[in-house]
Amino acid sequence: MNNQLFINGQFVPAKSGNTIDVLNPANGELITKIAAAEAEDIDLAVEAAKNAFPAWSEMPAAERGHLLLKLADLIEENLEELAQLESLDTGHPIRDSRRLDVPRTAACFRYFGGIADKIEGSVIPVEQGFLNYVVREPIGVVGQIVPWNFPLMFTSWKLGPALAAGNTVVLKPSEITPLSTLKIAELIKKAGFPDGVVNVVPGYGQTAGQSLAEHPEVGKIAFTGSTRTGQGIINASSSNLKRVQLELGGKGANIVFEDANIDAAVNGAAWAIFHNQGQACIAGSRLVLHENIADAFLEKFIKLAASIRLGDPMDPNTEMGPLTSEAHRNKVLSYTQIAKEQGGKVLLGGEVPADPALQNGFYVMPTIVEAQPFDRVAQEEVFGPFVTVLRFKDDAEALEIANCTEYGLGSGLWTQNIHRAHSFARKIKAGMCWINSYKRVNPGSPFGGMGKSGYGREMGFEAIHDYTEAKSIWVNVDAKIPPHFQRGE
Ligand code: NDP
Numbered sequence: 001m002n003n004q005l006f007i008n009g010q011f012v013p014a015k016s017g018n019t020i021d022v023l024n025p026a027n028g029e030l031i032t033k034i035a036a037a038e039a040e041d042i043d044l045a046v047e048a049a050k051n052a053f054p055a056w057s058e059m060p061a062a063e064r065g066h067l068l069l070k071l072a073d074l075i076e077e078n079l080e081e082l083a084q085l086e087s088l089d090t091g092h093p094i095r096d097s098r099r100l101d102v103p104r105t106a107a108c109f110r111y112f113g114g115i116a117d118k119i120e121g122s123v124i125p126v127e128q129g130f131l132n133y134v135v136r137e138p139i140g141v142v143g144q145i146v147p148w149n150f151p152l153m154f155t156s157w158k159l160g161p162a163l164a165a166g167n168t169v170v171l172k173p174s175e176i177t178p179l180s181t182l183k184i185a186e187l188i189k190k191a192g193f194p195d196g197v198v199n200v201v202p203g204y205g206q207t208a209g210q211s212l213a214e215h216p217e218v219g220k221i222a223f224t225g226s227t228r229t230g231q232g233i234i235n236a237s238s239s240n241l242k243r244v245q246l247e248l249g250g251k252g253a254n255i256v257f258e259d260a261n262i263d264a265a266v267n268g269a270a271w272a273i274f275h276n277q278g279q280a281c282i283a284g285s286r287l288v289l290h291e292n293i294a295d296a297f298l299e300k301f302i303k304l305a306a307s308i309r310l311g312d313p314m315d316p317n318t319e320m321g322p323l324t325s326e327a328h329r330n331k332v333l334s335y336t337q338i339a340k341e342q343g344g345k346v347l348l349g350g351e352v353p354a355d356p357a358l359q360n361g362f363y364v365m366p367t368i369v370e371a372q373p374f375d376r377v378a379q380e381e382v383f384g385p386f387v388t389v390l391r392f393k394d395d396a397e398a399l400e401i402a403n404c405t406e407y408g409l410g411s412g413l414w415t416q417n418i419h420r421a422h423s424f425a426r427k428i429k430a431g432m433c434w435i436n437s438y439k440r441v442n443p444g445s446p447f448g449g450m451g452k453s454g455y456g457r458e459m460g461f462e463a464i465h466d467y468t469e470a471k472s473i474w475v476n477v478d479a480k481i482p483p484h485f486q487r488g489e
Pocket residue numbers: 145146147148149172173174175176203204205206208209210211213224225226227229230232233247248249250280281381382383
């Protein structure tokens with residue numbers, strides 16, 4: 001297990017010699033200590049990325065793509081080890097790490113490996129006599145800050161487009177969950193990426209993250225995390241006006257209309273909130289039910305949620321593991337009291353499970369609370385297995401509820417009415433809308449939000465645009481330009 005910084009193709013200790021404890025969220029025990037990057041390590045990593053940039057950006061794009069494809073193959077070859085590391089470090093149930101996190105990580109690198117030599121520019125129809133063409137150029141050294149909820153997958157979402165487009169990278173994983181990303185660093189070396197193209201520097205946000213966001217040699221910072229830290233990143237980035245891409249919080253409305261297939265919607269709504277213990281920015285954390293079907297829906301939904309198997313993430317039968325840190329578990333639990341203080345009704349959970357085998361881990365029971373649209377539990381991101389139920393009487397009210405938070409990331413609709421489905425999808429203030437489904441992601445499909453959910457898009461060609469600068473080049477082919485300054489002779 002790698003526990004050092006990956007700088008310029010080498011695993012090295014932090015200059016300060018400081019380390020951070022990495023804990024197993026299933027029992028609170030120490031897994032390992034990792035090197036803690038600080039400002040001087042970030043300087044070294046940025047220097048390495050800067051030195052690697054000219055050769056990497058000028059390398060034939062197909063060769064860059066080939067390295068990304070090789071990395072995807074290596075990830076598949078190391079599926080079991082990566083899945084185990086991810087589950088050990090984050091608490092993801094191993095069945096999900098095996099069938100979702102690792103395959104999706106490989107798929108993302110493969111997609112961007114394929115795109116690398118297909119990043120085309122354009123020719124603009126301008127006035128006669130001129131050729132105007134636009135090329136897309138890499139930005140340079142890119143800083144990337146990855147959170148603890150999907151460390152492996154988010155590493156690929158960030159590295160894939162940045163590298164395909166010819167940038168070099170300094171990536172900071174969360175200090176809570178760095179292990180799978182350090183394994184990716186090892187595979188990057190094995191695949192044959194030139195030294196310095198990718199540098200991985202786990203460390204605290206306030207020190208390592210802040211230094212990266214402020215660094216004058218970093219041309220772009222891509223961040224996934226909370227809205228408040230995202231706002232801090234914008235401030236830190238202002239010194240050199242670096243580009244900023246933010247993927248922040250969400251409060252996804254998952255709306256079930258009267259005509260929905262109820263059994264499919266019950267199952268989909270449970271996945272929308274309880275997958276990864278609800279620690280997902282796109283989670284369907286507001287379940288918005290038509291009043292005529294709400295009671296029947298809730299009866300089935302509560303029954304299903306109560307039957308979800310909580311347990312050791314390493315057990316293939318486990319469907320929900322612990323939350324990723326103790327501090328976060330406590331934050332999630334505090335929302336039960338917040339809901340009650342505002343008149344909310346707890347329909348299920350709201351506490352730690354009674355099972356004595358789970359007492360040392362950071363577990364929370366699946367929690368269902370009924371509340372009103374402007375209550376705190378219906379407005380703030382809880383980021384746990386905690387869903388807020390809201391009722392509506394007609395389509396107008398459903399839309400009003402869907403759009404009444406500051407966020408705009410994921411959303412879902414369950415209906416058999418094709419007109420209503422498409423019309424709602426257009427009117428919902430969200431970067432993504434799933435119809436009769438929830439939480440689908442694909443490396444080709446843009447992912448990102450609006451409002452306080454941030455800006456910029458990960459994945460798809462949109463991501464390539466976010467990791468390149470458009471340069472417009474004008475050529476005078478045979479234009480006769482009258483002199484701009486007429487003189488007498
Ligand atoms: P943060 O936004 O504080 O952390 C996310 C990442 O940013 C971590 O890698 C963190 O490092 C880093 N970071 C923290 N402070 C700075 C800084 N000043 N400069 C640069 N990087 C920094 O979120 P939290 O982990 O505190 O979680 C709080 C809430 O944020 C959650 O409850 C959830 O609502 C939301 N969140 C949303 C995510 C999403 O997917 N959109 C992901 C994670 C959280 P470090 O680990 O050291 O703090």
